[in-house]
Amino acid sequence: MKKYFEIAKINFLNSFAYFGEFFFHAIFILLILFIFTNMWKAVYSGKELIEGFTLSMMIWYLLMAESIVTSSPGFVKEVNTEVQNGEIAYKLNKPYNYILYHFAKSFSRRIINFTLTFILGAVLIYFLIGGFDFKIYSLFFLVLILFLAMTLDFFISMSIALLSFWLEDSNSLRWIYDKLLFTIGGMLVPLEIFPTWLAKIAGVLPFSFIAYSPAKLFVRFSFVDFFNVFAIQISYIIIFGCITWIIYKRGVRRLNVNGG
């Protein structure tokens, strides 16, 4: 376990070289937040609540969901390239597990991405519409849920990335997955805004446990919801962890095709 922690640490340090990149990424998110804040203000004009959300809850929800989803580092592309040009071979000759290696590596980068986006966004929103009633005691539980959300996102992304063993390019699948997170994952709007039937479907799919559920717990925490989300996240992580592992094992056996 220790070695993966060290991998995360070194990539964390290495990532600071890309600080400018992180910064511009965050600036771009701020722009989106600014536009959405104004849009929601117009939608809310005169209304106190929409589907149980106040205006400030809605905006803070958006910040959290956006920070989670957009913090994902581009490792799908990296894995895709590594598989396609056989470079994966050079990553495999060290005593570590390839998947956990990428998990550690991408997580450290994600933490920087997330933290920076969230802090800058929070400052902006605070000045635009002010704070909301955040339950300090929920912090610990939120961090846990965030960790699980990002882990689930990692395993889904990784299984997509590893499909490169069979597909020419898994980036297009990644693109679709991203858009699913934006929409039925609840990144842009909470599921409550959807028609009931769609909200029901989206609510059981794994995507909403990456964006919607953590963001909602952030603005409206309850222990019942927490345990619910926690249990389902764990289940999905186990499912997608296994899928990733199976794809990986079969893929490495197939590595053939790209050897030469």
Added chain:
Amino acid sequence: MKERDVIEVNHLNKTFKIKHKAAGFLGSVKSLFKPNITEIKAVDNISFNIKQGEIVAFIGPNGAGKSTTIKILTGILFPTSGQVKIAGFVPWEERTKLSYKIGSVFGQKPQLWYHLPAIDTFNLFSKIYELDEREYKSRLNYLVKIFEINDLLDIPVRRLSLGQRMKCEIVASLLHRPEILLLDEPTIGLDIIAKQKIRELIRELNKKEKVTILLTSHDTQDIENLCKRIIIINHGRIVYDGEVESLNKEYLKSKIISVKFENPFKSFSLSGVKILKSEEYFASFEIDLTKISVKEFIDFIIKKCSILDINISGTPIEEVITKIYQQK
């Protein structure tokens, strides 16, 4: 004491299935339902053993099956058939265990973290290879001294020169005291002085630590300077396995002779002699030693022309290798 074999390869075969696709959209659709698969033998019944402490050049043209073999040796690829034992392990079954015994340097695939000082990567590797802290420190000190990289340790890798970087790459691959070192193009892109320095270090290391080295390189100087033994692979088969020296003898069937003349050179034809280049006062010839000896040629040319200078050189090993590559 007799050295033991650290690499044993017996009747290794690897067949790839290649999907063929007819051109155009229709072809794509067709291949989706009824793929036209052919088999290609990338590695065809290869056997060789390497003893501890040997430095062996393992070369072949692109697509000869060289990297496939190396990938099988490191456990990344599964062979179709055959046995392989590396440091006592079957690579594809015990890849992780084996990785503690192997070090690798790939000239074109750096393993050092680009934006960080090399020491950070060294520290990381000490954790990845689960080295004992004290052991690691003394090992590091030792390597730093031999490779003279003390001043480079704290500089971000991106600011090092290519030669300095390669030194650090090699140190990184040696921290865990591997029994076998795979060097793939270790001098690629380096200037002559840096190349020589790297070669010197590799030689010294091999002598001191008895580490077995498998070297692949397109630089024949690397091979001539470092290796006693050379294995040449082509079309998936071993076409030569022997001493570098005898490779020269066996294949050196021609010489290149360059001559400077006093008077303008007039072309001539002589059995076994090919004019490679001719200018007004200069010409170079390739003479086929099976047809004409050096003495015969020189006697002939001295009679024919007035000579200012003459230079005789053997076919460079590069050409020997090219010849071998071209053989079917």
